Every structure is written in C-alpha cells, then in structure tokens.
Amino acid sequence: MDDLTERLTRLGVSGLTSYPNCNPELNPIDIYRSHITDQLAEITETDPQIIYPVLQWPPSLDKGDLVLAVPALRIKGKKPAELATELAEKFPESPLVSKPTASGIFLQFLAKPGPFSKLVIPSILRHQTSYGLNPKLGLRDASDPSKGKKRIIVEFSSPNIAKPFHAGHLRSTIIGGFLGNLYERAGWEVIRMNYLGDWGTQFGLLALAWNMYGNEEELLQNPIGHLYDIYVQVNKIHGPEHDQLKEMKERGEDTTEMYEKSLSKKAHDYFRRMEDGDEEVLSLWRKFREVSIDRYKKTYARLNIHYDVYSGESQIKPESMEAAMQALTEKGLLEESNGAQIINLEKYNKKLGKCRVKKPDGTTLYLTRDIGAAVERFEKYNFDKMIYVVAMQQDLHLGQLFKILELMGRKDIADRCEHVNFGMVLGMSTRKGTVKFLDDILKDVGEKMHDVMRGNEEKYAQVEKPEETADILGITSVMVQDMTGKRINNYEFSIDRMTSFEGDTGPYLQYAHARLCSITRRAGIPYEALHDADLSLLTDSSHANLLIRALAQWPDVFQNTLKTLEPVTILMYLFRMTHMLSSSYDHLKIVGSEPELARARLALYESAKQVLRSGMTLLGLSPVERM
Numbered sequence: 001m002d003d004l005t006e007r008l009t010r011l012g013v014s015g016l017t018s019y020p021n022c023n024p025e026l027n028p029i030d031i032y033r034s035h036i037t038d039q040l041a042e043i044t045e046t047d048p049q050i051i052y053p054v055l056q057w058p059p060s061l062d063k064g065d066l067v068l069a070v071p072a073l074r075i076k077g078k079k080p081a082e083l084a085t086e087l088a089e090k091f092p093e094s095p096l097v098s099k100p101t102a103s104g105i106f107l108q109f110l111a112k113p114g115p116f117s118k119l120v121i122p123s124i125l126r127h128q129t130s131y132g133l134n135p136k137l138g139l140r141d142a143s144d145p146s147k148g149k150k151r152i153i154v155e156f157s158s159p160n161i162a163k164p165f166h167a168g169h170l171r172s173t174i175i176g177g178f179l180g181n182l183y184e185r186a187g188w189e190v191i192r193m194n195y196l197g198d199w200g201t202q203f204g205l206l207a208l209a210w211n212m213y214g215n216e217e218e219l220l221q222n223p224i225g226h227l228y229d230i231y232v233q234v235n236k237i238h239g240p241e242h243d244q245l246k247e248m249k250e251r252g253e254d255t256t257e258m259y260e261k262s263l264s265k266k267a268h269d270y271f272r273r274m275e276d277g278d279e280e281v282l283s284l285w286r287k288f289r290e291v292s293i294d295r296y297k298k299t300y301a302r303l304n305i306h307y308d309v310y311s312g313e314s315q316i317k318p319e320s321m322e323a324a325m326q327a328l329t330e331k332g333l334l335e336e337s338n339g340a341q342i343i344n345l346e347k348y349n350k351k352l353g354k355c356r357v358k359k360p361d362g363t364t365l366y367l368t369r370d371i372g373a374a375v376e377r378f379e380k381y382n383f384d385k386m387i388y389v390v391a392m393q394q395d396l397h398l399g400q401l402f403k404i405l406e407l408m409g410r411k412d413i414a415d416r417c418e419h420v421n422f423g424m425v426l427g428m429s430t431r432k433g434t435v436k437f438l439d440d441i442l443k444d445v446g447e448k449m450h451d452v453m454r455g456n457e458e459k460y461a462q463v464e465k466p467e468e469t470a471d472i473l474g475i476t477s478v479m480v481q482d483m484t485g486k487r488i489n490n491y492e493f494s495i496d497r498m499t500s501f502e503g504d505t506g507p508y509l510q511y512a513h514a515r516l517c518s519i520t521r522r523a524g525i526p527y528e529a530l531h532d533a534d535l536s537l538l539t540d541s542s543h544a545n546l547l548i549r550a551l552a553q554w555p556d557v558f559q560n561t562l563k564t565l566e567p568v569t570i571l572m573y574l575f576r577m578t579h580m581l582s583s584s585y586d587h588l589k590i591v592g593s594e595p596e597l598a599r600a601r602l603a604l605y606e607s608a609k610q611v612l613r614s615g616m617t618l619l620g621l622s623p624v625e626r627m
Helices: 002-010 028-044 048-054 080-090 113-130 167-185 201-213 216-221 223-250 256-261 263-275 279-302 318-330 366-381 392-407 438-454 457-462 466-483 506-523 542-552 554-564 567-584 595-618
Strands: 066-069 101-103 106-109 151-155 189-196 309-312 334-337 340-344 354-358 385-389 417-420
Touching: 002 113, 028 048, 028 066, 028 080, 028 113, 028 554, 048 066, 080 101, 080 106, 113 542, 113 595, 151 167, 151 366, 167 189, 167 385, 167 466, 167 554, 167 567, 167 595, 189 279, 201 223, 201 263, 201 279, 216 223, 223 256, 223 263, 223 279, 256 263, 263 279, 279 438, 318 334, 318 354, 318 366, 334 354, 340 392, 354 366, 354 392, 366 392, 392 417, 438 457, 438 466, 466 506, 466 567, 506 567, 506 595, 542 554, 542 567, 542 595, 554 567, 554 595, 567 595
Parallel strands: 151 189, 151 385, 189 309, 385 417
Antiparallel strands: 066 106, 101 106, 334 340, 340 354
C-alpha cells in the first residue's frame, strides 16, 4: 500500500477513504470509486456508504469508466435527469477524473489518461497474473484472516462407468473446472469432486455383458471403450426384450414367466447382490471402477482438470440413506404407492411433483443416494457452499433434492446448495453403438489444427513441439466454443467453426497471446526495466488509452463473474480486449521507436499479456507462446 500511497501523492491525491469491498491495491478502479464517492458525498450531503456501492462499471467504454444511476442516491425533491445535470456542473476539478457527463438519469465518469496509465500499468506489472483477483473474498472474516477460508465443493463431470464421456459430461467438466478455478482465485478452499455413476441396476447389466463378451486384454488397453462396446452388445438383446415386456404390460398380459428369464431380472438380481455386499460381485465392480478412473484421469489432465475426490453413488454409506429415510418417516413425508415409497412434493410446489425414494423391493434410487450424499458431505467437509454442475434436464431432480433436504430438517444443508445448469450440445449425439468418445473428438480437432498450422511453413518451423501445440489448440477450440454463449443456451458442435482463426474462437485467443509473447521476445527489453518506464508517453495515443481502460476493467469483470458464474463473462471481456490489441499494433510499434517510447509501449503490451494469460488460465486454457 505504501507504493500506491506514494504514487497517489505524486498525482495530487492525499489519501483514500476506505469503504467495504474497496481494494485499491488489487483494483485501480476502486481508487476512482473512493475518490468520486468523497467528492459526491460533499456536494450532495449523502451518506458515502450509499454512494460507493452504486458506482458501477459500464457495459461499454463509450459510457465512461464508472457510471452512477442518480436515483440510487435516494435524493428526494428533484427529477433524476435534472439532478444528474446539476451534479455534473457542481462536481469539482479533480486530479484523477474529468468533469462527469450527464446522460439522462446517469452520471458518466471518465478517468484522465495520464494518471490512469500510472495507476493501472504499474499495478499489473507488480501483481502480474494475480492482478485483479481478490483472495480476500474467500475469507470467513476479511478483517481477520486467521479465521480461515470458506470451503466450497464443486461437483462436476460425473460420467457413468462404461458409458461414453459424452457432450453433456464435457460441458459439465468445462464449466465445473472453470468454477473451481474461479472460487480458488477468489480465496476459497475448493474441493473438486467427481461423483461417478458407478452404481445401479445398469451395473448389473454390465456385469452380465462382461460374462458374455468381456476380454481382459481389451479392458486394460481401452477400458472405457471396451466396457461401452460390451454394454452396447448386451443392449441389443436387452433392448428388444425390455420393449416386449413393456408392450405386454400395456396389453394387460402376464409377464411373470418372461420377466423371470429376462436380462432385466438377472441384472436386477446382480445389483441386489451388490447392495447386499456380496464380495464376488463387488470385486468385479471395483476392477471396472478403478480402470475407468485411471483412464478418466488422463483425459481430464488434457483439459487441465484435476479432482480432489473421486466419489460416486457407490460410496454413499447404507446407514446415511437409512438415517435419511428415518428422518423422512419421522416428519411424516413418506407415502406408499404400488409398494414403493414416495414423497408428494406437490403440496409445497406443484412443479416438483411426486418422487420415489425407495423401490418396492427396498433397493435405493438415485435420489435416495443423493440425499445421503449431501448429508455425508456436510458432515465430512462442513462446506459453506456446494455447487452441482449438472445439465438443465436435471432441474427437477435437484429441485426435489433441495426441497427434501429442507423438509427432513436439513435446511442448513439445502441453503448452501446450488444447481449451476447448462443447455445441450447439438450435433454430437449419434445412434446406438456409434457414439464418439471425448478422446476421439479431441484427437480429430487436434489434427485439424495441425493441418492449419502446417499451412504456414515459416511459422511452423519455429514451433518446438508442433503436435503438442496443435493438441492444445484443438482443446482450446472445443472449450472456447462451449463457453461462447450463456450456459443455459444450446449450441451446435462445429469443428470447422471452432478451429477457425476468424472471429471469436479459441485459436484467435491463442494467436493473440502468442503474438504478445513474440513482441516481448523481439523487443529484447528486460522485464525489470518496464517498472520505471515513462508511461506519460502513452497518453497521446487513443489506442493506448482505450487499451489501458480495458485492462482497468479486469478486476471488476472477475468480481462480476462470481455473481454470474458464467464463463462467457470472462470470455467476452478477453475478446473485446484482444480486438483492441489487434487494432493498436500498427499505431503502437516498438521496433523502430525511440527507446523510452518503446519501453512504455512494451509495458502496456506486457500488461495486456498478463491479463490475457490470467483470463485464459482461469477458463482452464493453456496459453501457447508460439504457434
């Protein structure tokens, strides 16, 4: 803070008033919030605690660097538009901001370019990729760090053993990985959890498939692929059989004899043995689970994803589910329906309907296991928040889960749970047995990027590990396409579009980063020499000023993302900033410029590189330095 105080003094600002959530060391815009609040408090005689939080960053830079909706000041007796004009006229001369502009009911504030560059760029160069991130947000008590961090569980990806890692799992993995990074950089203790679909009647069917078609060697070479292949094979028998039983029931025919001989019955009996703890069947289940997790870990590593806990439906203790059922019984929530135990949630919310929590034979259901899991996790981790990153098709299921937790007397858990949902990926679903695995998709996209790279022989020759770089670019393409719209939107999976360097794509972002790295290499100016660059040399350039203003927004973008939980909030900011970069290269050349001017411009480009790198890694991308 001493360095900042010194810089402010040199700019003619004698001290800053501290406000809640004001972090001038981490966020240069907070310097301006504090300064403007003091000035407005004096001329309006309004409580500064009302003013500070309503000074917002605008949707676009043509609206200024900060904007104030005048009605938020709660000043009575004047029309907001008239008051805005009056405040603009009364606002005193300031060393930091120009006279504000009244636009309808809004006051728009624009930072003076000279002081702004001397506050923003040194802050970025000093903090580098941690610039703008606020680890204080994750503290239980910001005034007393010794009380520790808040704890969050992010449950995401959660594929089913022996089924393909499909598009829905890909979306959950990308979004969940991003959320883990986001909360970690906000200072939370993050527990990344993968809740595998490793239990249920379908596992009994898989075991039957193994006995019929399994091959030990193929399992070790390609566990997910082989288990899926045999699952598809057994379903060629099970599918028609299941359909026939259903049709017979609908016609009112007796299905007892056929069901007793069916694969459905055998799968059900096998799962019953699993639930009863039969060691023979559990040893096969453990083997399938272990080889699958080993394979998943390799795929996740390519996406920069790691997990702290590999949980699963199988890991939920029977006593946890029994305790949950006991609590539901005591609260009088259970009803019987055709031998099954159900809860009628329509009494509390018609949309939640009725849900089964136990089958007629006493075996558990997915919902029952989720109830047990939530209670177990709370008892083990004492989390402050738990996020389920699951597709919007599960909105009802999770709504039911949270309501049941509340009704059984665990509102303390329900209130800490949140469902972060997302839409579908179109164009990736195929007919049975022809599903593309994620590894194959990443391989195809990587090869496409490799072909694109080979198109420029001169640049290709400079890349040390072209195949590895192409793989990173391919993964970036897939991830950026997934994050380009709001989570809830469906999108069309298109390899041609995602691998293009034209428009807002993953390769475009990687190119922007690689170009900044190239500028730094070619300039030959040591990083240390940038700290005392004469930044006043930048203020004559509108391109430089615009870029500095964009870089100043990064801390607020980060904070806003914690509210939206949308990767697109970060991504759109990075695209806007890199577009400004692209249009500035011809106007802010380093090679051939005077040494001091070159140093100032490189300080700006280095700052842009740090922010771009920070944003990309937050999204889970691996920035490349050459391509």
